Amino acid sequence: MTRTYQLAVIGGDGIGPDVTRAALDGVQAAAEHFGFAVETTGFDLGADAYLRTGVALDEGTTERLRAHDAILLGAVGDPRVTPGVLERGLIVALRVAFRQSVNIRPVRLYPGVTSPVTAVTPDNCDLVIIRENTEGLYTGGGSTTHPGTANAVATQTSITTVQATTEAVEFAFRLAAARRKKLTLCHKTNILTHAGQLWQDVVDEVGARFPDVDRDYVHADAMCQHLPLDPGRFDVVVTDNLFGDIISDLGATVQGGLGLAASANHNPAGTAPSMFEPVHGSAPDIAGTGWANPAAAALSAALCLATLGERDAALALEASAASVLAELPALAGPRMGATTAELGRRIADRVADVDPAKIGDPGRSLMSALAGLAPTGRR
Ligand code: NAD
Numbered sequence: 222m223t224r225t226y227q228l229a230v231i232g233g234d235g236i237g238p239d240v241t242r243a244a245l246d247g248v249q250a251a252a253e254h255f256g257f258a259v260e261t262t263g264f265d266l267g268a269d270a271y272l273r274t275g276v277a278l279d280e281g282t283t284e285r286l287r288a289h290d291a292i293l294l295g296a297v298g299d300p301r302v303t304p305g306v307l308e309r310g311l312i313v314a315l316r317v318a319f320r321q322s323v324n325i326r327p328v329r330l331y332p333g334v335t336s337p338v339t340a341v342t343p344d345n346c347d348l349v350i351i352r353e354n355t356e357g358l359y360t361g362g363g364s365t366t367h368p369g370t371a372n373a374v375a376t377q378t379s380i381t382t383v384q385a386t387t388e389a390v391e392f393a394f395r396l397a398a399a400r401r402k403k404l405t406l407c408h409k410t411n412i413l414t415h416a417g418q419l420w421q422d423v424v425d426e427v428g429a430r431f432p433d434v435d436r437d438y439v440h441a442d443a444m445c446q447h448l449p450l451d452p453g454r455f456d457v458v459v460t461d462n463l464f465g466d467i468i469s470d471l472g473a474t475v476q477g478g479l480g481l482a483a484s485a486n487h488n489p490a491g492t493a494p495s496m497f498e499p500v501h502g503s504a505p506d507i508a509g510t511g512w513a514n515p516a517a518a519a520l521s522a523a524l525c526l527a528t529l530g531e532r533d534a535a536l537a538l539e540a541s542a543a544s545v546l547a548e549l550p551a552l553a554g555p556r557m558g559a560t561t562a563e564l565g566r567r568i569a570d571r572v573a574d575v576d577p578a579k580i581g582d583p584g585r586s587l588m589s590a591l592a593g594l595a596p597t598g599r600r
Pocket of ligand 1: 236240295296297298299300304305308312479480498499500501502503504505506507512513514515517552553554
């Protein structure tokens with residue numbers, strides 16, 4: 222019987238629906254070529270739905286999403302909605318509800334793409350940032366006393382638990398073991414002594430079970446220097462929510478820009494669907510123009526296929542997106558020379574021509590490693 226995956230699709234706001242449609246073209250082409258089926262269900266979530274209903278995400282919708290194998294998300298955020306309402310009320314809420322405790326953010330410079338940093342080449346830039354996705358300063362706890370006055374006092378609480386830290390660290394070690402066998406903890410243990418010690422303790426404890434994986438430590442501020450100047454020293458970097466948010470945007474710049482940066486909000490145990498989204502936002506400044514680059518969305522969809530265990534389809538979609546990127550005269554705007562939809566079709570057309578056995582070093586690639594770690598619980 223044909224393997225069939227149920228994919229929930231949240232196009233969202235701004236350029237989100239366009240890049241998601243383009244990415245889905247590639248997913249369907251990969252499914253056809255590699256002998257499985259993907260059924261999609263669209264979900265009307267984002268700014269318009271929120272302005273209509275006053276609710277970013279309700280319980281019934283959460284449960285309908287839960288019934289899917291994975292979720293593809295475009296982007297949310299709209300100038301008509303107070304910043305944070307959709308980002309927290311939808312994305313952060315889904316990350317927590319579906320225990321997507323691991324955020325996977327590859328930083329890879331594809332051949333033919335130019336990094337704005339001259340020291341970065343495809344040979345030295347292939348790392349993965351694993352960001353704890355549910356805790357730290359993002360839990361939202363805090364208070365403001367005397368708001369709006371000269372006596373205002375704001376607190377913002379950061380939470381770090383052994384459980385969530387262990388989930389992220391364990392996944393990072395498993396990934397490193399399947400790749401180049403090096404794990405770097407990125408934190409600020411010299412200043413954030415309590416949370417930092419907990420992270421270091423967890424890395425030491427879990428690391429003892431992975432004696433083949435070399436361990437390294439880098440402060441988050443020093444990371445901002447090492448990542449652009451010497452990305453080759455990193456294989457898998459594990460870090461907390463806030464540091465991961467910041468250094469992975471730096472990684473996006475290093476790898477050529479936001480239009481190329483992919484991410485996965487992953488539930489490593491497979492107890493609920495994982496969610497895949499480009500790192501970029503809804504880009505209101507270019508929404509509706511057709512000039513958004515769909516590569517980040519297509520590469521996020523490739524991560525989705527990989528975590529579903531569809532290794533060859535994931536490698537083919539990644540390689541197709543990378544080969545289309547390599548030919549573009551510019552990575553965003555009209556100078557790309559093709560619209561979002563045209564680029565989506567171009568990526569999809571190429572999928573059938575890719576021979577996964579001939580793609581770089583598929584044995585060590587992120588897609589292969591993720592497929593090897595695909596959770597089996599739900600299927
Ligand atoms: P953004 O990523 O939307 O845009 C930043 C710049 O990059 C813009 O100039 C935009 O035109 C360009 N850009 C982004 N994606 C592109 C693509 N695929 N191709 C070509 N150019 C691209 O960030 P922003 O402007 O700070 O945020 C806009 C909205 O998106 C805000 O409401 C923000 O909160 C939200 N946001 C959402 C997410 C998400 O849904 N995960 C992530 C980041 C920001």
